[in-house]
Amino acid sequence: MKKIPLLDLKAQMAPIREELLQAVAKVLDNGQYIMGPEVKAFEEEVARYVGVKHAIGVANGTDALLLALDAAGVGAGDEVITTPFTFFATAEVVSQLGATPVFVDIDEKTYNIDVKQIEAKITDKTKAIIPVHIFGQPANMDEIMALAEAHNLFVLEDSAQALGSEYKGRKIGTLGHAATYSFFPTKNLGGYGDGGMVVTNDDELAQKIRILRVHGSNPKYYHSMIGYNSRLDEMQAAMLRIKLRHLDDWNNGRRERAALYNELLKDTPLVTPYAAEDRKHIYHLYIVQADDRDQLMAYLKEKGISTGVYYPVPLHQQDVYKPLGYEKGSLPVSEYMSNRTFALPLYAELETETIHMIVDTIKEYYANN
Structure with a gap:
């Protein structure tokens, strides 16, 4: 009996196998394995593809959420509104920062957060909203951004499943104050291991995330904040560059x-x-x-x-x-x-x-x- 997988990563890899091996060989020959030219080039290519000023590679999609929220000042005592119908990481990072996730029910058609129910959950502790573009379907971003503007809230698009999707002609990732992607192998753009990225047009936010991902240091060995060890791997970046073209x-x-x-x-x-x-x-x-x-x-x-x-x-x-x-x-x-x-x-x-x-x-x- 022929088995039909939910997703066939080998079938995806087969036509680009030689390109991938050449990309790996290039990294090996270059000898620069952390934060090298492949990461820089991949960041520039994603920024261009999405249509944003900044793309910052990090270790995984969960860290992308964590660092973006941390850079936006989310912390103890804050509340962050999000959906309960998503992967655990969306709420987990809120809790890791000492904040409280506040769950709003979903729309029965799109499975995205029901924007009509958000305002009732906003309190004086609310700091941010995380809409999740679940399964690759964009959330109702116009209404979410209008609410955010009215209440001075930070909006982080959890776009882990949505790189390449569009909302009213604009790429997902350009609508909130920042957005995050996951390059987990099963994603539409998946690596051969973990990887993630934050994109934003906010210069100050981007600079903070770049500092946070390298232990809060800038320059090296000079630490202005408590950070993380969360860098996109050079080898993953090299292979993701090949895959981005497809x-x-x-x-x-x-x-x-x-x-x-x-x-x-x-x-x-x-x-x-x-x-x-x-x-x-x-x-x-x-x-x-x-x-x-x-x-x-x-x-x-x-x-x-x-x-x-x-x-x-x-x-x-x-x-x-x-x-x-x-x-x-x-x-x-x-x-x-x-x-x-x-x-x-x-x-x-x-x-x-x-x-x-x-x-x-x-x-x-x-x-x-």
Whole structure:
């Protein structure tokens, strides 16, 4: 039985393998392995691609969030508004800085933070908002920025899953005061290890993040603040530079395959992803809803088709955040979606015949149930 993975990183790597090996050899021959020319060049290329003044490479996407919030002055006693329907890191970094994450429920169509509910959660302790462009779908940034301006709040776009997506013709990462990306291997632009980046047009913020990532030093051995050891690896930067050239093609490939899924799944009980008209969804994950999710996933697994749940427990219900006092049912849409949503295989190299086969298997399940 042929197994179909959720994501096939080997298939993505195969056509660019020689380029990647040459990039690695170049770093080895150069002998500069930390903060070398590849990191500098990659930062410049991402800044140009996104359309921002500054791009600062860091060790991973979590550190990108942490350093950006730290540089913005988020600390003990502050509150940061965000979504509970995301990877744990989004809230984790808030807590690491001594601040409190304040969770706002999500929109049932986009799975992004419901902007209509944000204002009610703003207090005199609120310092920042972190919208997450979940699964590659941009959040409603106009409304979020209007609220931020009215209440003097810092907006950090968690764009870990959204590099290359667009909101009203503008690249995600240019709309808030700063944005962060993850280059974890499974991301649309993924490295061969960890990596992350902060982008911003704010000169002062960028300078602070650059100092924070090298132990708070500027120049070396002269420390003006308590910092971190969080640098993007030179080898990763070299390989990510190769992959960045292919990002738009890969994202378009995902979009085409998502459109095919949408068409083929039309007559099934599954709820397919909604994409707002004024934005470019890049489908980091192809997320569907099913009443009988677990049974359907088990059936697909039997047939060799991989699936995944993102995310089984919303953040306000995680054990570590129980002291915050969110009752069951307090954020009903997030809780509902955590029990219904799952991902089907999606990547630019996924063959259309395979998508037809996956959908036929789903239809077979429903015919039998």
